[in-house]
Amino acid sequence: xxxxxxxxxxxxxxxxxxxxxxxxxxxxxxxxxxxxxxxxxxxxxxxxxxxxxxxxxxxxxxxxxxxxxxxxxxxxxxxxxxxxxxxxxxxxxxxxxxxxxxxxxxxxxxxxxxxxxxxxxxxxxxxxxxxxxxxxxxxxxxxxxxxxxxxxxxxxxxxxxxxxxxxxxxxxxxxxxxxxxxxxxxxxxxxxxxxxxxxxxxxxxxxxxxxxxxxxxxxxxxxxxxxxxxxxxxxxxxxxxxxxxxxxxxxxxxxxxxxxxxxxxxxxxxxxxxxxxxxxxxxxxxxxxxxxxxxxxxxxxxxxxxxxxxxxxxxxxxxxxxxxxxxxxxxxxxxxxxxxxxxxxxxxxxxxxxxxxxxxxxxxxxxxxxxxxxxxxxxxxxxxxxxxxxxxxxxxxxxxxxxxxxxxxxxxxxxxxxxxxxxxxxxxxxxxxxxxxxxxxxxx
Amino acid sequence: xxxxxxxxxxxxxxxxxxxxxxxxxxxxxxxxxxxxxxxxxxxxxxxxxxxxxxxxxxxxxxxxxxxxxxxxxxxxxxxxxxxxxxxxxxxxxxxxxxxxxxxxxxxxxxxxxxxxxxxxxxxxxxxxxxxxxxxxxxxxxxxxxxxxx
Ligand SMILES: NC(=O)C1=CN([C@@H]2O[C@H](COP(=O)(O)OP(=O)(O)OC[C@H]3O[C@@H](n4cnc5c(N)ncnc54)[C@H](O)[C@@H]3O)[C@@H](O)[C@H]2O)C=CC1
Ligand SMILES: Cc1cc2nc3c(=O)[nH]c(=O)nc-3n(C[C@H](O)[C@H](O)[C@H](O)COP(=O)(O)O)c2cc1C
Ligand code: SF4
Ligand code: FES
Numbered sequence: 001x002x003x004x005x006x007x008x009x010x011x012x013x014x015x016x017x018x019x020x021x022x023x024x025x026x027x028x029x030x031x032x033x034x035x036x037x038x039x040x041x042x043x044x045x046x047x048x049x050x051x052x053x054x055x056x057x058x059x060x061x062x063x064x065x066x067x068x069x070x071x072x073x074x075x076x077x078x079x080x081x082x083x084x085x086x087x088x089x090x091x092x093x094x095x096x097x098x099x100x101x102x103x104x105x106x107x108x109x110x111x112x113x114x115x116x117x118x119x120x121x122x123x124x125x126x127x128x129x130x131x132x133x134x135x136x137x138x139x140x141x142x143x144x145x146x147x148x149x150x151x152x153x154x155x156x157x158x159x160x161x162x163x164x165x166x167x168x169x170x171x172x173x174x175x176x177x178x179x180x181x182x183x184x185x186x187x188x189x190x191x192x193x194x195x196x197x198x199x200x201x202x203x204x205x206x207x208x209x210x211x212x213x214x215x216x217x218x219x220x221x222x223x224x225x226x227x228x229x230x231x232x233x234x235x236x237x238x239x240x241x242x243x244x245x246x247x248x249x250x251x252x253x254x255x256x257x258x259x260x261x262x263x264x265x266x267x268x269x270x271x272x273x274x275x276x277x278x279x280x281x282x283x284x285x286x287x288x289x290x291x292x293x294x295x296x297x298x299x300x301x302x303x304x305x306x307x308x309x310x311x312x313x314x315x316x317x318x319x320x321x322x323x324x325x326x327x328x329x330x331x332x333x334x335x336x337x338x339x340x341x342x343x344x345x346x347x348x349x350x351x352x353x354x355x356x357x358x359x360x361x362x363x364x365x366x367x368x369x370x371x372x373x374x375x376x377x378x379x380x381x382x383x384x385x386x387x388x389x390x391x392x393x394x395x396x397x398x399x400x401x402x403x404x405x406x407x408x409x410x411x412x413x414x415x416x417x418x419x420x421x422x423x424x425x426x427x428x429x430x431x432x433x434x435x436x437x438x439x440x441x442x443x444x
Numbered sequence: 445x446x447x448x449x450x451x452x453x454x455x456x457x458x459x460x461x462x463x464x465x466x467x468x469x470x471x472x473x474x475x476x477x478x479x480x481x482x483x484x485x486x487x488x489x490x491x492x493x494x495x496x497x498x499x500x501x502x503x504x505x506x507x508x509x510x511x512x513x514x515x516x517x518x519x520x521x522x523x524x525x526x527x528x529x530x531x532x533x534x535x536x537x538x539x540x541x542x543x544x545x546x547x548x549x550x551x552x553x554x555x556x557x558x559x560x561x562x563x564x565x566x567x568x569x570x571x572x573x574x575x576x577x578x579x580x581x582x583x584x585x586x587x588x589x590x591x592x593x
Pocket of ligand 3: 208209366367369370408409412
């Protein structure tokens, strides 16, 4: 019956999204009545892969090779090949190894992982348990974004169900494989999505990123080898184990395997999460989301979250939604958080808000990021207040180039990218604002 | 006395500082700086480390606040869907600016950057619940509900 998905967290307003045209991998329980329940997931073959791999004692290299074949790339935004990352974990190690799931998604416009823990928490748990078995991790944490309390509870309930059913805990399926998984609360800091900041936060410290290398695979939680993956990455694993790496790769295009969740928001008729095959044309995705609202024109798209470059309509209209497709078109896939802007959007004001976000969220460790993001924000604010000068545009570009690549973590680059791309593609709008002291778009 | 109980419950948990601060805030609504020395002592940290963690995370509050917390999302999707109007109207309705508490001590108004509910913008969060597709009227109803319910 209920062939609908919703992206909302409360009983009062639920928006429905037609499932037609989607390829459900990580949200496959959405076709069922009670998507988050253990019984639902088991009915769809859930936990069978974990049980098979563990009871048949399938060897780690065999599992890792399937993950490599699948072409699964990290869904947290960086797109690092998951199979390759797994192969970095030390095989023989006398001590606790850890597994961490990154459900911090704090980037504006990103809301896919919350739907996974809300509608299909067991597939995530199974994916993590398979990873733990493969990598020899004894303890796992799922670090969940601070503002989503209701979803946190759904995940806690699923954990309890899985423990009760013998999918988590000591000596699983009568073997010597044991795995404990815990939920950890984030506390509303965007930077804690960066994997090493997240690790510091799990340890009970300020979420300030560490230098990489060493990568978490050699120095992670409490200094122990740790594998960090995004929620959607782990949740893809049971499907890959069931159907084989090749089948997953075949869902997508070369270099981008699988289905991928896209969070579509902004000026569309039907915002929400859409799970579609990698390589789907942008136009099809936009059509699924109901097209631009109120019959207006498309102006620009931020395809992968604010840390990816903005694209004018002309650049994205013929692009495909996959790693290579978007990078050829001048941006990147990021976490698949697509923010759509119609022709009434003032790019200058939009950039002001984005730059405030990065300024506010900088952890303050590196001078270029801490000071640079503040300067960028103040200059754009000055422009918006009608006090901008023409030189400001070059100054902004220069400042951003000096943040990029000179910091401990990628937040510095993430902050510079919008500034550079907004000015590059919408320079006349910025110039108009400076000359007239008001927006070319809304006249205010 | 209560705070001591929280400290005892968390002092031997690895990485226990954050859950401890959380428990304290849940209990009394904020983390008073007067308890930093006790926490530091129990967890073998410096007072500066405790202070650092409390002030780093937006979630932790250092001062008492209203009985209820209303957060309005100001990030991209919600801006596109008109949260600017919503925040102006709510500020005037409640008679407070961001980070202030209403005179009757009922509500504290806070800005927040993305509640992960962008598909249903504009979003607000009242205490622990997120609400989507909001306008001033609907938020006012929620406010009335928590005041009288
Ligand atoms: N989902 C979200 O809300 C957000 C996502 N992002 C994304 O995050 C990305 C940046 O993330 P980072 O973790 O800084 O990228 P990264 O490129 O440093 O690392 C990607 C992953 O591969 C691993 N890795 C890379 N090289 C390795 C090596 N030689 N040995 C072992 N492991 C290795 C890292 O440990 C990490 O897990 C950006 O591209 C951005 O799109 C940024 C902000 C928010
Ligand atoms: C500022 C910043 C924020 C990040 N936020 C997230 C996040 O919310 N979720 C996430 O999975 N990865 C995030 N990342 C990327 C992580 O550092 C890491 O690459 C990812 O969790 C690895 O998992 P994956 O390989 O499965 O993508 C962020 C990176 C940076 C620099
Ligand atoms: S780049 Fe910014 S957020 Fe990242 S560690 Fe440096 S100061 Fe912190
Ligand atoms: S932008 Fe408001 S909930 Fe995401």
